[in-house]
Amino acid sequence: MNFFMNEGFNSQNSGIEHAQLKRALLFRKNKVPFKLVFRQWNPLIHHWLHIAGMHDNEILSLFDYFQHATNVKNKKITPRDIDFGIRGQLRYQKDPRANRYLVFKGNILLGRVNYFVKDISDHKQVQSVELFDGFGNLYRVDFFDLRGFKSMVQWYTPDNKIGTEVWYTPEGRPAIEDFYRKNALGKMKKSGWKVRDEDGTVHNLTSGGELIRLFLNDVNDHYMNSKMPNIFIMDRSDVYEEELLYLRNPCYKVLHLHNCQSGDATKPNTSILNNNYEYSLVNANQYNAIISATHKQTRDVIHRFHPQTDMFTIPVGVIPDKHFDEPRIPMKDRKQGNIVVTARIAADKRFDDVIRAMGLAMKKDPKLDLSIDLYGYVDHSNHDAASKHIKKAMKEFPNTKGRVHLHGYTNNVAKYQKQGQVYPLASMMEGFNLAMMEAQSEGDVGVTYDCNYGPNELVVNNKNGYIVPMGGWKKMSDCFVKLFSNPKLLQKMSDNAYELSKRFSETNVWKGWKKLLDTAKKEWPAMYKQYRPDISEGLGTPRQLEAKEKRLAKQSKSQAKA
DSSP, rough: EEEEEEEESSSSOOOHHHHHHHHHHHHHHOOOEEEEEEEETTTTHHHHHHHOOOOOOEEEEEEHHHHHHHOOOOOOOGGGOOOOSOOOOOEEEEGGGGGGEEEEOOOOEHHHHHOOTTOOOSSSSSSEEEEEOOOOEEEEEEEETTTTTEEEEEEOOOSSEEEEEEEEEEEEEEEEEEEEOOOSOOOEEEEEEEEEEEEEEEEEESSSHHHHHHHHHEEEHTOOSSSSOOOOSSOTTTTTHHTTOOOSOOOOOEEESSSOSSSSTTTTTOOOOOOOHHHHTTTTTGSEEEEEEEEEEHHHHHHOOOOOOEEEOSSSSOOOOOGGGGGOOGGGSSSSTTEEEEEOOGGGGGGHHHHHHHHHHHHHHHTTOOEEESOOOOOOOOHHHHHHHHHHHHHOOOGGGGEEEEEEOOOHHHHHHHSSSSSEEESSSSSOOHHHHHHHHTTTTEESSOOOHHHHHSSOTTTTEEOTTTHHHHHHHHHHHHHOOOOOHHHHHHHHHHHGGGGHHHHHHHHHHHHHHHHHHHHHHHTTTTTOOOOOSSSEEEEEEHHHHEEEEEHHHHHHHO
């Protein structure tokens, strides 16, 4: 089995999640089994993944696994289905602004029943139930999975702190428990976990890391196969990296680099390491393979670390083969003078430089009528740095007023990429940049800083766009002038963008994955010899063992007579 490892999945996701989905569809098309693996509890994870086109048998959540809830028949639980354990008539008071009902027995508040918003369910399906004691104190909150069962319960302490959390199977059996205790500073902190197996075995764990290792060991043993290895592809390394390397039985472990390995992408050989990959790169030789999305990154990793593990270059972007049969949209039929971006609006993306380049281009050539459309959720970190930088750039170039449009996150990026003409990037670092690849496949012309990794390979200079020096927004403005003042050049580069996108067709990308899968299969026989299953014989109560011995003796006599 092939496992694609991540933290979670929600309505709005980053490039790593989109890369996983593209890979999943590619594996599905080639009839190679896979599981999307998640470690975070999320009562909506199946909902969001269904929208993304995934099936239940392709989803493996840590909590689902221990809760025996990987495949659950959907059931709608509405507010009046909740049993408060009280006889007599209850009064339900609507509170539509808060998406909830207040439930009373007489004048005593029993609970608040919160339901999922309309965007998720039109049936007022229960999301959570807050329960109060006779003195009006919150003592418990029940959380429901959208599929229709009570998934997790939080028990509160008298001073209104979470004391214990319990996760249940759909049948109501406790499966996982964590508990909080005060640390030396008097603050409530999660201090342990407990997992109950169906057979009654209880695992007492001291950390979330131990919980993940238990999960990975169980999964690895469950899918163990003498002919093909379990391949664990670590797309997000947080916590996984400390556990995956130490599983008790063999498997094929893969580190996937989705971003630059160094803190400063302009100095890949001398900069401090990217903290997201530091632990994994220090232990790089403990993996069976390392994947990067570009040839340049592969070369840089080899040059700096000299890893003894296998290195693979496999693009994270995949363009469906059928896409290349779609009609191309000429530049004259698009929104004229339009610069389009579909990305997270964050300070490290430096969209303020793109705005400066647009403003300067219109100063250089007053005939240009340019606009920029930004589609993506805004990163408000570092005191809203991204928004502040954009506003500052617009003040520096007043001619951009009314021409910079922030539209928010969209799931339909192709629609807007087809309307745009030029797709710019001014990032400090990238791991590939799926959005630029997708935009080029829709005929957008790329203009990018010489950014590691991805943009400076996606753009072939002077063919499907331009590469300008890092920080060179004035050079970027020259490119805008050149492109938007020369329709023939713009169209020629758009044609090249369509053609060069074939580098990332399903057929071409699958060649890279097949090479990795074939390598893993070739190495597996030697690895499998290390497999040692858990002892299953000789265990049980004395009565069970005596009965087994009698059966064996009886079988032996029967065979002797025969």
